[in-house]
Amino acid sequence: MHEQLGISLGTIKRILPRLQKKGILVREGGKRFGKWVITDENR
Secondary structure, eight states: OHHHHTOOHHHHHHHHHHHHHHTSEEEESOTTTOEEEEOGGGO
8 A cells, every 4th residue: 555655654554543433444354355445435
C-alpha cells in the first residue's frame, strides 16, 4: 500500500486505525490472506 501511494510505511500504520474507525476501510478475511476494502458509502 505504501508503495502505491508513495508514502512511508509508518504513515500507513498511523492512518489505518483512523480509517477503520471512520468506517472507510474494512478488513475482509484474516491477517494472512485478507485484504483491505474501501466501503461503498464513502466513495
